[in-house]
Amino acid sequence: MPELPEVEVTRRSFAEPITGAVIRQFQMGKPLRWPLGCSPAKLVGKQITSVRRRGKYLLIDLNQGLLLVHLGMSGSLRFAPQLGPLQTHDHMDMVTSQGTLRLHDPRRFGAVVYVPSEASPTVQKLLGHLGVEPLDDGFDPLDFYRALQTKKTAIKQVLLHGDLVVGVGNIYASEALFRAGIRPTLAAQKISKSRAQRLHQSIRDVLHHAVERGGSTLNDFTNAHGEQGQFQIEAMVYDRQGLPCRICKNKIKKMVQGQRATYYCSVCQKN
DNA sequence: AGGGTGACCTGTCGGC
């Protein structure tokens, strides 16, 4: 469910209303990817000072320490003044003075981790290797080209890997490569400077556009108010195998790279 | 060191 746009849409939907709130109760359900890292009781009384994002992680800053939240493959957050009884797959419930934040995550690939400070080794382990933020000014086309020159791997895999640029998941990797006219299997180091610059722009465009449209609803994405996004309506290639390309009418193809599905148009996307 | 694979967990869908 969540790539960068979905995580950012989620962040925007609850960052303001939760800022300044004091945690009144905190409880975890079944184990997630990693343990919380402290007793839930320790979080009671702490105040939320801001909500940031790094890649696909949400960083909930507290007056002491911070919570790292990852939505994994199937996670979603809700924030509301009042939420009903816990449902199956609700695995974090944080009652605050300004509303309740709840994580719903059927597959439990997500995580909620408390760290005492951003200098903690856990932060280094989880965030230390992450590449540049694609929507920030620090994402520079020439730097991007130079970095691609060092990678022999297929460009699709490089985008997914996250050490070069963060936040591009399986949907938006296919979409960005379609927009750039680049075949997903092409070795990253074979991409020319001008094509790398076009890909750089495509990544920014596709992610920016998806954030503006409220994220993908491929299955069931909702923001923290339970509202759906509408990106999937406009997907050019993702999950469209056998359907006509929206540009050239050739059939969209599907293949597998690194055990993940890749979609592309063999006419519009070239090696 | 970089690159490839398996593992984590649950739900859904298509085929027989």
Place this chain on the structure above:
DNA sequence: TGCCGACAGGTCACCC
């Protein structure tokens, strides 16, 4: 209808 395998938006640990 029921069972079984394949697959789903992520990413870390481990192998070579």
